[in-house]
Amino acid sequence: MTIEKERAKGVPVLVLDAGNALFKSRDSGEAPDAKARAELLLSQMDAQGTAAMAVGTRDLVLGVDLLKKGTKKAKLKLLSVNLVDAQGKPYFPGSMVADVGGVKVGVVGVSPATTGPEPAAPSVKGKPTPMLKGLPVEPAVAAEVKRLRAQEKVDVVVVLAAVPYDDALRVAERVEGVDFVVQSHEGRGQGMAQRGAMATVIPPGDRGRQLAKLELRLDGPGRFVDVSEQERMRQSLGIVESNLAKAKERLAAATDPTTKQSLEQAVSSLEARRTALKKGVDGGATHSARTHLLSYIQLGSDVPGDPAVQKLVERVEPPGSAAH
Amino acid sequence: MNLRPPRLAALALLLLLPLVAGAAPKQLTLLFTGDNGGEIAPCG
Numbered sequence: 619m620t621i622e623k624e625r626a627k628g629v630p631v632l633v634l635d636a637g638n639a640l641f642k643s644r645d646s647g648e649a650p651d652a653k654a655r656a657e658l659l660l661s662q663m664d665a666q667g668t669a670a671m672a673v674g675t676r677d678l679v680l681g682v683d684l685l686k687k688g689t690k691k692a693k694l695k696l697l698s699v700n701l702v703d704a705q706g707k708p709y710f711p712g713s714m715v716a717d718v719g720g721v722k723v724g725v726v727g728v729s730p731a732t733t734g735p736e737p738a739a740p741s742v743k744g745k746p747t748p749m750l751k752g753l754p755v756e757p758a759v760a761a762e763v764k765r766l767r768a769q770e771k772v773d774v775v776v777v778l779a780a781v782p783y784d785d786a787l788r789v790a791e792r793v794e795g796v797d798f799v800v801q802s803h804e805g806r807g808q809g810m811a812q813r814g815a816m817a818t819v820i821p822p823g824d825r826g827r828q829l830a831k832l833e834l835r836l837d838g839p840g841r842f843v844d845v846s847e848q849e850r851m852r853q854s855l856g857i858v859e860s861n862l863a864k865a866k867e868r869l870a871a872a873t874d875p876t877t878k879q880s881l882e883q884a885v886s887s888l889e890a891r892r893t894a895l896k897k898g899v900d901g902g903a904t905h906s907a908r909t910h911l912l913s914y915i916q917l918g919s920d921v922p923g924d925p926a927v928q929k930l931v932e933r934v935e936p937p938g939s940a941a942h
Numbered sequence: 943m944n945l946r947p948p949r950l951a952a953l954a955l956l957l958l959l960p961l962v963a964g965a966a967p968k969q970l971t972l973l974f975t976g977d978n979g980g981e982i983a984p985c986g
Contacts, residue, residue, distance in 0.1 A: 636976030802976035822976030837967035
């Protein structure tokens with residue numbers, strides 16, 4: 619319902635999931651409701667119009683097949699640019715392109731790198747267990763982004779990084795052509811947009827408690843500038859200018875040489891700070907061709923649920939059960 | 943009075959205006975979820 623509200627505002631919307639959606643932990647596959655829960659989540663994400671999801675460690679608990687079967691007839695695309703089978707063949711597509719109100723958005727999914735082959739399904743007695751391998755994150759993402767930029771001519775690149783935070787930071791620092799890296803793995807929750815040398819890292823929230831909302835404005839090429847960073851800078855400039863005026867007043871009234879000297883130093887330091895902030899404000903978001911603004915929509919108990927979905931949930935998790 | 947030429951001129955102007963003024967900035971919203979961890983019924 620919250621997503622529908624956003625869509626009704628008239629600005630084109632793309633819904634994406636950064637991964638690690640389906641299971642609580644790597645060893646939670648034994649729980650009697652684990653499979654039903656994962657299947658319900660996949661079907662509901664599709665019903666809500668989630669376009670793509672990266673495959674994370676906590677999505678693979680009951681194997682690759684569950685994910686493939688669960689999305690066979692779905693519009694929801696599961697993405698992983700680096701998850702391959704024993705022969706090196708990819709299990710999932712690495713990326714997709716969505717046209718969002720005339721903007722071509724390239725979406726890349728990436729999974730954690732593994733040190734060696736790992737089971738791609740729970741072992742079944744008498745049957746060989748299929749294996750999977752997570753190739754190194756950075757080169758896999760770099761190659762796919764290069765392809766999207768050169769061949770698909772995308773306007774924006776989003777990497778759904780279901781990988782440890784440090785790996786996501788490395789992508790944002792080093793991989794050219796990426797605009798945003800949306801990270802999931804440790805359940806870090808909501809946070810601030812973090813600017814790297816190449817891209818900005820976006821925390822997507824966790825446990826269905828919020829929706830991260832990233833508003834983009836494109837008026838030409840170039841790097842996205844954080845509107846909220848500009849706003850913070852503008853507020854700081856106001857404070858510095860007010861302090862500077864007070865310091866100058868006190869300096870004009872001062873007669874004691876020591877006080878005068880100290881106030882002169884303060885004025886000089888405030889003037890330097892004002893110059894730096896002005897430079898940032900003047901060259902910032904208002905003059906940028908591309909801006910972004912991150913906020914969160916909280917999905918607390920005050921947000922009404924969909925009765926039809928609630929019925930499906932209660933089949934898996936009856937009211938009053940320990941899980942609820 | 944024949945209004946055809948002015949009408950045509952106005953139509954041509956309307957068609958050309960976007961090219962002269964440049965396209966309006968494009969806006970879009972990306973909504974993200976992540977790290978849901980099997981949660982199907984968040985309780986606030």
